[in-house]
Amino acid sequence: QVQLVESGGGLVQAGGSLRLTCAASGRTFSNYAMGWFRQAPGKDRELVAAISRAGLSTYYADSVKGRFTISRENAKNTVYLQMNSLKPDDTAVYYCAARALIYSRSTREYDFWGQGTQVTVSS
Numbered sequence: 170q171v172q173l174v175e176s177g178g179g180l181v182q183a184g185g186s187l188r189l190t191c192a193a194s195g196r197t198f199s200n201y202a203m204g205w206f207r208q209a210p211g212k213d214r215e216l217v218a219a220i221s222r223a224g225l226s227t228y229y230a231d232s233v234k235g236r237f238t239i240s241r242e243n244a245k246n247t248v249y250l251q252m253n254s255l256k257p258d259d260t261a262v263y264y265c266a267a268r269a270l271i272y273s274r275s276t277r278e279y280d281f282w283g284q285g286t287q288v289t290v291s292s
Contacts, residue, residue: 171195171267171281178263178286181255185290189250191265191283198246199223202272204279205239205250207261207288214264218250219272228272232258255290262287 177189189205204219218239219228227239236255241248248265263286266279273279 171198171201173265173267173281173283175263175265175283175286178288180289180291183256183290183292185255186251186253187255187288189252189263189265189286189288191248191250193246193248193267199243201267201269201280203239203241203248204266204268204272205248206264206266206276207259208264208285209261212261214276216274216276217263219274220248221272222270226272228274252288255288257290257292260288260290 172194174192181187199222202221205217206214207217208214217230217233218237220239220241224241236253238251265283267281268279
């Protein structure tokens with residue numbers, strides 16, 4: 170089992186920034202690729218960004234490219250999502266998730282999930 174706990178969400182004005190943190194415990198963190206997903210009311214959960222086990226490869230959804238940055242510190246069992254130039258459309262509950270070996274764009278292929286943290290961007 171891998172336990173994931175997100176933090177760092179909140180209310181921010183459009184154009185502002187937030188940094189989300191996901192702290193992992195349990196099995197060896199470096200064995201897992203990590204993803205940040207989000208789910209807005211009435212919408213499907215979508216992958217925002219993902220990072221490989223060693224942090225050498227990343228993926229970003231087109232909607233966040235150039236604004237969001239995913240990173241990880243395996244020594245601290247932590248993955249981050251730096252979110253800049255936030256827009257009202259970024260409002261959602263953000264989840265981190267772990268998948269053994271390699272990341273995937275599919276929510277169904279992730280093994281462990283956090284409880285989520287709310288991000289609200291006001292216009």
